[in-house]
Amino acid sequence: MTGELILCRRCGETKARSAFNNQGHSSLPRQPCKQCRSVARRAEYIASGGSRVSHAQVLRDKYxxxxxxxxxxxxxxxxxxxxxxxxxxxxxxxxxxxxxxxxxxxxxxxxxxxxxxxxxxxxxxxxxxxxxxxxxxxxxxxxxxxxxx
Missing domain, CATH: 3.40.1800.10 (His-Me finger endonucleases)
Known part of the structure; x- marks a missing residue:
């Protein structure tokens, strides 16, 4: 549906479906929205001193x-x-x-x-x-x- 609006769980804004990435295993949009994911990735990169996120960080933050x-x-x-x-x-x-x-x-x-x-x-x-x-x-x-x- 082209006019579908979705609530981003991070920023709380209702956005068009195109503002969200697709999930490979589901028709549901990937949360949070593209903009929030980008801001979070940038913050993680800066906080890590410009290095990639470690396995320990992923384990802690995601699981x-x-x-x-x-x-x-x-x-x-x-x-x-x-x-x-x-x-x-x-x-x-x-x-x-x-x-x-x-x-x-x-x-x-x-x-x-x-x-x-x-x-x-x-x-x-x-x-x-x-x-x-x-x-x-x-x-x-x-x-x-x-x-x-």
Whole structure:
């Protein structure tokens, strides 16, 4: 809908949908608005002395976790994804394996467990649209039958 107006949770202003970024896993707009996100990123950059935000800052600001709590979760899971039981396969820009993602409820912010990138993406999609999992299962079964021919 082109005339859709959305309330930014940070600045409290009602803005056009175009003032918000899209989320890859949902049709809902990413909060807060583009302008508030830009101001926050700039402030974080300045506060860090011009360096990128650290892993510890992300854990604290986004999930309310300390690095020690993350490390304890990682140890409790033996360094493996809580869903598929595999280590992270995504690699960062330096070629090193990335850290497991902190999975959390997007409505409440409650931290659940650590997931690999693949399982985290699937969880996002299913959380936003619970019926999607059943539809994917039906799709795969339909194509398995077609392939058995």
């Amino acid at each position: 309310g976790l300390t690095p020690e709590q993350y490390d304890r979760m990682l140890q409790d899971q033996h360094g493996l994804c809580a869903i598929c039981g595999q280590p992270e396969t995504r690699v960062g820009s330096g070629g090193e394996p990335r850290r497991l993602s902190v999975d959390h409820d997007h409505r409440t912010g409650a931290v659940r467990q650590l997931l690999c990138g693949r399982c985290n993406s699937v969880t996002w999609a299913v959380e936003e649209s619970p019926g999607l999992l059943d539809e994917v299962r039906k799709y795969l079964e339909r194509h398995r039958r077609l392939g058995d021919g």
